[in-house]
Amino acid sequence: MTPARGLAQQAHPFTLFAITGAVALLAFILPPPGGPVALYAAVVVLALAAGVGRAAARALLVCLPLWILLFLLLAVFGTGPRSDLGVITVSRSGLDAALAQGARLGAVATASLALFASFDPSRFLDAVAARGWSFHAAYLLVATLQAAPRFRQRAAMILEAQRARGLRFGGNPVRRLRGLAPLTTPLVLGMLSEVDDRAMALETRGLDARVARTPLEPPADRIADRLIRRGLPLLVVAALAWRLFG
Amino acid sequence: MSPRLLALVPSAVAINLAIGFVVNQLGLPVYLDTVGTVLTSALAGPVAGVAVGLLSQSVRSLYEGFIWLPFGAVQVLIALLAVLAAARGGFRSLPRSIVWGLLVGLAAGLLSAAISFFVFKGVTATGVTAVTILLTRLGLTTGQAVTVSSIGTDLVDKTLVFALVGGILRALPARVAGRYDWALRALAR
Amino acid sequence: MTALRLDGVTLRYGDSDTAPALADVSLAIDAGRITWLFGSLGAGCSSLLLVSAGLAPRHTGGTCAGAVRALGADPHDAAGRQALAGKIGYVTPTPGVQLSGVAATVSEEVAFAPANLGWPIERIREAVPDALARLGIGHLSGRNPAALSGGELQRVVIAAMLVLAPGLWLLDEPASALDRAGRSTLAGVLRAEADRGAAVVIASEDAAAMAAVADRLIVLDQGRVALDGAPRDLLADDVLWRHAAGSTPIANLARSAAALCDVVPRSLAPPYPLTVDEGVARWS
Numbered sequence: 001m002t003p004a005r006g007l008a009q010q011a012h013p014f015t016l017f018a019i020t021g022a023v024a025l026l027a028f029i030l031p032p033p034g035g036p037v038a039l040y041a042a043v044v045v046l047a048l049a050a051g052v053g054r055a056a057a058r059a060l061l062v063c064l065p066l067w068i069l070l071f072l073l074l075a076v077f078g079t080g081p082r083s084d085l086g087v088i089t090v091s092r093s094g095l096d097a098a099l100a101q102g103a104r105l106g107a108v109a110t111a112s113l114a115l116f117a118s119f120d121p122s123r124f125l126d127a128v129a130a131r132g133w134s135f136h137a138a139y140l141l142v143a144t145l146q147a148a149p150r151f152r153q154r155a156a157m158i159l160e161a162q163r164a165r166g167l168r169f170g171g172n173p174v175r176r177l178r179g180l181a182p183l184t185t186p187l188v189l190g191m192l193s194e195v196d197d198r199a200m201a202l203e204t205r206g207l208d209a210r211v212a213r214t215p216l217e218p219p220a221d222r223i224a225d226r227l228i229r230r231g232l233p234l235l236v237v238a239a240l241a242w243r244l245f246g
Numbered sequence: 247m248s249p250r251l252l253a254l255v256p257s258a259v260a261i262n263l264a265i266g267f268v269v270n271q272l273g274l275p276v277y278l279d280t281v282g283t284v285l286t287s288a289l290a291g292p293v294a295g296v297a298v299g300l301l302s303q304s305v306r307s308l309y310e311g312f313i314w315l316p317f318g319a320v321q322v323l324i325a326l327l328a329v330l331a332a333a334r335g336g337f338r339s340l341p342r343s344i345v346w347g348l349l350v351g352l353a354a355g356l357l358s359a360a361i362s363f364f365v366f367k368g369v370t371a372t373g374v375t376a377v378t379i380l381l382t383r384l385g386l387t388t389g390q391a392v393t394v395s396s397i398g399t400d401l402v403d404k405t406l407v408f409a410l411v412g413g414i415l416r417a418l419p420a421r422v423a424g425r426y427d428w429a430l431r432a433l434a435r
Numbered sequence: 436m437t438a439l440r441l442d443g444v445t446l447r448y449g450d451s452d453t454a455p456a457l458a459d460v461s462l463a464i465d466a467g468r469i470t471w472l473f474g475s476l477g478a479g480c481s482s483l484l485l486v487s488a489g490l491a492p493r494h495t496g497g498t499c500a501g502a503v504r505a506l507g508a509d510p511h512d513a514a515g516r517q518a519l520a521g522k523i524g525y526v527t528p529t530p531g532v533q534l535s536g537v538a539a540t541v542s543e544e545v546a547f548a549p550a551n552l553g554w555p556i557e558r559i560r561e562a563v564p565d566a567l568a569r570l571g572i573g574h575l576s577g578r579n580p581a582a583l584s585g586g587e588l589q590r591v592v593i594a595a596m597l598v599l600a601p602g603l604w605l606l607d608e609p610a611s612a613l614d615r616a617g618r619s620t621l622a623g624v625l626r627a628e629a630d631r632g633a634a635v636v637i638a639s640e641d642a643a644a645m646a647a648v649a650d651r652l653i654v655l656d657q658g659r660v661a662l663d664g665a666p667r668d669l670l671a672d673d674v675l676w677r678h679a680a681g682s683t684p685i686a687n688l689a690r691s692a693a694a695l696c697d698v699v700p701r702s703l704a705p706p707y708p709l710t711v712d713e714g715v716a717r718w719s
Contacts, residue, residue, distance in 0.1 A: 062310060108313050111312070141301065143252070144259045145308070148264070148305065151257070152260075155267050156267070159268065159271055173274070181413060184410055184414075187265070191260075194253075196494055198253035198257075201525075203249040211551075211553035213550050213551055214556055
């Protein structure tokens with residue numbers, strides 16, 4: 001993961017999480033369909049301004065098949081009064097629902113992929129340590145992100161090794177199912193034998209020491225970051241109040 | 247958390263993700279994205295299993311967008327049911343693993359259906375949603391279609407997961423199984 | 436001063452019917468010296484290191500009887516482990532599994548343990564470059580550990596322990612991934628550590644390298660201490676072959692040549708030469 005340049009990289013790691021969380025909540029709080037659509041537009045503009053425009057493009061690719069399915073399921077095949085849309089008719093309420101849901105997915109996908117593009121594991125760990133929060137939880141997240149590509153590579157190697165031994169994985173579903181155990185069992189058993197060595201290494205490197213961890217380069221928590229993180233919950237509560245009582 | 251769990255959990259999550267790659271290579275219409283969750287639950291108990299489940303969903307959400315985060319509840323349910331299965335000897339033999347897999351598949355399918363319907367209006371993964379659309383064209387309501395397609399997928403998927411994990415657990419050398427408090431219980435050794 | 440003491444230690448990985456990995460081992464290892472553990476496969480060298488670090492049987496499974504004291508504390512006791520945090524440097528032959536799993540650069544990797552132990556940042560900033568420089572890998576400080584070769588990674592892992600200036604080193608085949616230059620650097624570092632007052636215990640099959648650097652040789656055979664003495668004396672003696680896989684290449688050559696003779700000439704009789712220079716001097 002290479003941190004993107006610009007505003008997103010400069011922001012405190014917790015600010016990015018707060019923004020993503022607020023977007024997810026607002027997506028469901030704001031009155032559909034206008035609310036989610038406006039939110040999605042705002043998130044895309046924010047992503048472009050923060051230098052993570054590629055995340056918005058990636059979110060578009062992720063959401064496109066879902067938008068098509070939403071349109072089919074809710075609008076084309078939906079029930080209730082219908083409107084003409086050129087060559088087809090669509091359910092009016094279904095179209096509104098598809099628009100709202102599509103915008104929700106787009107907003108949340110854009111915000112979270114922007115978060116991922118900006119995510120710097122070292123800054124995140126240092127931010128957690130600087131706050132004195134549980135390092136173990138942060139460690140688990142970052143260690144998993146680093147472990148995932150390694151295990152995928154290992155799975156690919158096991159696949160090639162088994163092919164070289166003459167195992168065939170094509171053909172009918174039953175034959176393919178039979179390929180599961182020779183591929184997954186070595187992967188899992190290898191993982192378990194490695195766990196012992198890793199556990200010992202982590203222990204000898206003080207991961208279970210009962211002292212506060214020293215942050216190596218704690219990210220600056222600027223006034224803007226603090227204002228955003230304090231303002232966002234208020235914004236969410238205000239939106240909820242407006243939706244309920246407005 | 248102990249150093250052992252700090253070493254186990256990330257690797258188990260990575261297993262969940264890597265097996266998705268394997269399944270893709272085999273061209274199988276299943277996910278098998280809970281092998282690490284079920285295995286960890288059986289070896290190390292509910293806290294570790296739930297941690298693997300939630301972390302798996304969070305990491306996948308980071309790669310693909312947080313839209314699928316609500317399905318973390320399904321991972322939690324599967325982790326807890328896997329602990330129950332382990333306590334009741336559910337991994338002692340292949341037939342037992344299959345029965346427990348079917349039960350967990352049913353429970354997971356029902357919860358998945360509820361999340362799909364109420365949070366996602368029935369539109370989630372492409373394959374399952376295609377089945378949902380087909381079923382609505384056959385006369386089912388959206389809610390019924392989502393339920394049938396979710397349960398159908400999860401029954402197959404979780405049965406395979408439990409069969410696989412059971413096989414792995416039974417293949418574990420006693421020395422390795424002995425390091426995990428819950429493993430011996432799961433295998434009734 | 437005794438840095439490590441084992442009293443009647445018996446370690447079993449399986450049930451009581453299985454042969455013990457360590458059988459009634461008692462020994463005392465002094466600070467300021469390099470102690471070399473040597474033995475054939477299954478002799479118990481790795482197990483002795485694991486027990487000394489308090490890692491077996493907790494992480495390996497099995498049972499352990501007897502007492503262990505490392506740097507004045509019991510590494511098998513929770514309070515003892517906390518007291519020993521950062522004071523035991525444990526290194527295995529597989530560097531890949533010893534990484535933190537969260538460091539983006541080599542500097543961060545080496546700083547991982549000091550940060551976990553709550554060292555002041557100024558101390559960390561001084562100690563990390565120093566450890567890297569001593570292992571000859573200062574130029575790798577900004578590199579991603581995942582992109583390093585096996586030899587580079589092994590140096591990083593050793594640096595990650597060196598930064599802590601441990602009072603007790605427990606190294607299991609630490610040079611397995613190192614090239615000739617790396618082995619020479621490591622030998623220099625460990626010698627300096629012993630001179631600083633640390634106790635250095637190394638399990639190694641490389642008799643030629645260890646003969647030049649070790650102060651004491653302990654030969655293990657089927658989990659028991661079979662021989663204990665000066666490395667040069669034991670390596671040159673016939674008795675070593677009864678318990679271990681052999682000696683230095685030159686000594687092995689001399690012994691093999693002697694076995695071919697009906698009457699062993701004095702030039703091939705023990706004490707065997709241990710190095711090429713000694714062989715040339717003996718046989719020319």
